[in-house]
Amino acid sequence: DGGITQSPKYLFRKEGQNVTLSCEQNLNHDAMYWYRQDPGQGLRLIYYSQIVNDFQKGDIAEGYSVSREKKESFPLTVTSAQKNPTAFYLCASSDGLGAGYGYTFGSGTRLTVV
Amino acid sequence: QKEVEQNSGPLSVPEGAIASLNCTYSDRGSQSFFWYRQYSGKSPELIMSIYSNGDKEDGRFTAQLNKASQYVSLLIRDSQPSDSATYLCAVTEYGNKLVFGAGTILRVKS
Numbered sequence: 001d002g003g004i005t006q007s008p009k010y011l012f013r014k015e016g017q018n019v020t021l022s023c024e025q026n027l028n029h030d031a032m033y034w035y036r037q038d039p040g041q042g043l044r045l046i047y048y049s050q051i052v053n054d055f056q057k058g059d060i061a062e063g064y065s066v067s068r069e070k071k072e073s074f075p076l077t078v079t080s081a082q083k084n085p086t087a088f089y090l091c092a093s094s095d096g097l098g099a100g101y102g103y104t105f106g107s108g109t110r111l112t113v114v
Numbered sequence: 115q116k117e118v119e120q121n122s123g124p125l126s127v128p129e130g131a132i133a134s135l136n137c138t139y140s141d142r143g144s145q146s147f148f149w150y151r152q153y154s155g156k157s158p159e160l161i162m163s164i165y166s167n168g169d170k171e172d173g174r175f176t177a178q179l180n181k182a183s184q185y186v187s188l189l190i191r192d193s194q195p196s197d198s199a200t201y202l203c204a205v206t207e208y209g210n211k212l213v214f215g216a217g218t219i220l221r222v223k224s
Binding site: 031033035040041042043044045048050056058090094096101102103104105106107108 | 146148157158159163202204210212217
């Protein structure tokens with residue numbers, strides 16, 4: 001079945017540590033996105049990529065980095081510069097918002113600082 | 115910063131009633147509008163999309179769009195306890211991406 005796989009489901013980060021969240025899709029979608037969700041809040045855009053080897057900052061990119069070396073993969077690194085990384089991280093992909101297809105989301109990674 | 119506003123709720127309705135969820139947006143250039151349902155601890159799932167003024171029906175769900183008033187709504191007929199969730203409104207923004215509202219919590223009481 002086609003879909004988006006995020007791993008791990010739960011991740012614990014120590015102070016000063018960089019961690020990488022994985023996102024893989026087999027939907028053949030060109031566009032991929034990373035959002036962060038905090039309790040009681042909506043989704044905030046971190047980074048997005050419309051095509052391989054290209055990506056743009058979203059509204060809250062500070063302290064995060066991404067790469068898009070393959071169409072299927074869009075990993076997110078949470079660096080030590082991100083001071084409050086505890087949140088629910090969602091990866092999504094799209095085949096074209098204008099056509100009304102919306103996003104397909106992965107199951108999410110819950111990151112906690114310990 | 116483009117904004118999407120939703121009443122946070124919770125909106126409580128009895129089983130079998132109609133639930134009405136509302137959303138306003140600030141960007142007049144937005145073209146497509148989406149409603150997602152999110153259960154606690156889970157990722158959002160798409161339930162409706164709309165891009166033309168008027169109503170769009172899919173089963174028990176009806177999305178309504180009024181671009182002049184910058185308003186989009188979701189009606190859920192014959193509400194069921196399984197409809198209890200957070201409903202997120204999302205609006206397209208220039209650059210092929212979505213801006214999300216904070217969501218409305220819906221509780222359907224049996």
